[in-house]
Amino acid sequence: MADTRAFDEPSRVRGGSARATALLSFGLVANLAAQMTFAAALHEIAADWSLGASESGWIGGIYFAGYAIAVPFLASATDRMDGRRLYIASALLGALASFAFAAFAHGFVVALALRFFGGIGLAGVHMPGLNLLMDRIDRSYHGRAAGIYTSSYAAGTSGRHLYIQLCGRQRRIVSDRRSRRCGIRMASHLHCRRDRASIVDWCARPTASSLGRS
Numbered sequence: 001m002a003d004t005r006a007f008d009e010p011s012r013v014r015g016g017s018a019r020a021t022a023l024l025s026f027g028l029v030a031n032l033a034a035q036m037t038f039a040a041a042l043h044e045i046a047a048d049w050s051l052g053a054s055e056s057g058w059i060g061g062i063y064f065a066g067y068a069i070a071v072p073f074l075a076s077a078t079d080r081m082d083g084r085r086l087y088i089a090s091a092l093l094g095a096l097a098s099f100a101f102a103a104f105a106h107g108f109v110v111a112l113a114l115r116f117f118g119g120i121g122l123a124g125v126h127m128p129g130l131n132l133l134m135d136r137i138d139r140s141y142h143g144r145a146a147g148i149y150t151s152s153y154a155a156g157t158s159g160r161h162l163y164i165q166l167c168g169r170q171r172r173i174v175s176d177r178r179s180r181r182c183g184i185r186m187a188s189h190l191h192c193r194r195d196r197a198s199i200v201d202w203c204a205r206p207t208a209s210s211l212g213r214s
Contacts, residue, residue, distance in 0.1 A: 017137035021145045024133045025152035031091055031125045032153070034098045034118050035063060038111075049107060059111050066119025067126075074120075075127035083132040090124020097121060126153065 038045065038060055046056050077086055097118035105111040130149055137145050 017141040017145060020133055020136045021141075021148050024129045025149050027087075027091065028125060028129055028149065028152050029155060031094050031122055034094055034122070037098060037101065038063075038115065045111075049111075051108065055108050059108070059115055062112050063115045063119040063122075066116040067123045068119075070120040070123035071127060074124045075131070077124075078128050078131040078135075083128055083135065086124055086128050087132055090121045090128070092121075094118050094121025094125065 042056060042060070045051065051059075074086065074090065094117075097114045101111060101114040101118070105114055130146065133145055133149055134142055
């Protein structure tokens with residue numbers, strides 16, 4: 001029995017390390033999704049809120065300012081408290097900031113504050129998640145797990161740019177469709193106006209009988 005348990009131990013350790021790596025990597029990619037929201041809808045938001053280029057840049061960049069300010073404090077906070085609580089609280093903060101941005105942000109100041117809190121949420125997920133991962137897996141898998149986790153950040157960032165490009169392409173398709181519809185309507189309207197003008201002109205012409213009477 002002891003030999004069997006000793007034989008099964010590496011597989012259980014490997015499975016637990018793989019699950020922890022997959023879950024925390026997925027959590028990082030999911031929390032990176034908040035970065036893409038404003039950039040994907042920048043043109044619509046700027047037009048709706050009458051934002052200038054400077055204000056749009058502030059809303060887009062304040063997210064990273066919140067991350068840069070908070071990460072020195074939150075990265076080391078796992079040494080003083082349970083990393084799971086910090087990770088969950090930060091993920092909830094980022095999610096609430098994103099949902100609040102969609103529901104309540106209707107101007108520059110509110111959007112700026114919510115994006116700042118979203119950056120703080122990412123700071124409490126990124127490096128604390130790595131520390132949490134290193135504490136939860138076997139030491140022999142540290143290098144592989146750290147490589148997968150850090151590369152998931154690049155995957156989330158590249159996915160963000162892909163999403164922005166897809167949204168931009170979708171906007172262009174919708175804009176082209178609207179332009180074609182508008183062109184068809186204008187052509188139809190002008191055609192109808194031309195027909196009406198032709199009918200009015202035809203009705204205004206004197207007939208042969210009226211010319212004979214005159």
